[in-house]
Amino acid sequence: MSEWFNETLHSGYGQRLTMDKVLFRERTEHQDLVIFENAVFGRVMALDGIVQTTEGDEFVYHEMLTHVPILAHGRVKRVLIIGGGDGGMAREALRHASVEQVTMVEIDRSVVDMCVKHLPSISNGAFDNPRLDLQIADGAKFVEETDGKWDVIIVDSTDPIGPGEVLFRESFYKACKRCLTDGGILVTQNGVPFVQGSEVTNSFDRLGPHFDDVWFYTAAVPTYQGGLMAFGWATDDSALRQRPVAEIASRFAGASLDCNYYTPEAHVAAFGLPAFIRRLMRAK
Incomplete structure (x- = not known):
């Protein structure tokens, strides 16, 4: 048994x-x-x-956290991933030929090594790609100390307990803002609002002082129980999350992506939030 x-x-x-x-x-x-x-x-x-x-449902999470900000931005050359030890986020970001470098900062080398050995389909060769710069380091300290700048920062964190807790603090979001290029986008893993509503409220409150446009978008990931999963969105350019389907579709076609979940229509629709999530964003 x-x-x-x-x-x-x-x-x-x-x-x-x-x-x-x-x-x-x-x-x-x-x-x-x-x-x-x-x-x-x-x-x-x-x-x-x-x-x-x-292996069964990772594509939903990885496609939506990478392709939404990259295609909304439209001119991404450098991507920073905080966390992401399984390599799925790096895999998806590297599918964009326009992306010149992906920097991935993972705190636990064992996660990377064991995922390469036992879950190779998720990284699908990403760790051997010369455009990937893998750093085994504390992500919060990295963004505090680096002089680098990125067009998109993806926070692929665990939940805000244990090692992942620091990646939900206002000080971390402030440091990420410093590491973004003008018009850059920060996206984050923000849990399942129906059962983790405080994550949406806290992130909204903590991102707000540092970005002009703070919002969330959603997708349904079967093994993240409780309904829709929320992804945090923060930038200084509100127009980036309001791109029409036709514009996103043109960029999607140009990138020659073959996805299992992401479509231009799903991209645009993901920003339409249910009322209960909007209420978690206080006055929004």
Whole structure:
């Protein structure tokens, strides 16, 4: 009989997946890491009892956090990824031929190594791409200390507990703003608002003092339980999230992307927020 993985993220609500075969389990320097096989979602990676990614549905998360800001911006040459140890975010960013360099800052080398070994389809060769600059470092310290500038910053963080907590602080958002080029875009992982509403409220309040345009967009990721997942959006150019479908479609065609979730129509529609999410943004 298969062992069950019982997710521990929420009190009173959760999900469980059969661990049909455990491929790796270890307490790393920073967190508890397990990779296992599941009949529905394929290979699954979890950190500290929380599902981070699966072979089955990772494309939703990775496509929406990369292609939305890159295509909305339209002239991206440099991308910074904070976190993203599985390599999926780097994979998607590197699909844009116009992107000259992707810098990825991951705190835990073990996550990268084990994902390369046990989840190679997610990175799909991204770690061997000469345009990828992988830094094993603390992402919060990196943005505080670097002199670099990026057109898009993607925060592919865990939830705001443990090592990921610092990536939801106002000081971190302020440091990210300093690292953006003029007209640059910051996007963040912001949880599932129905069960993690405080993440939307807190990020909205903490991003607001540093960016002229703060919003959220959504997508449904099956293993991120509770309905729509929210992605934070922050820039000084409000026009970037109001690009018409035709303009996004032209850029999408020019990038020659073949996606499983992302479409220009889904891009534009994702910014249309349900009322309960708008209420979490206080006066918005």
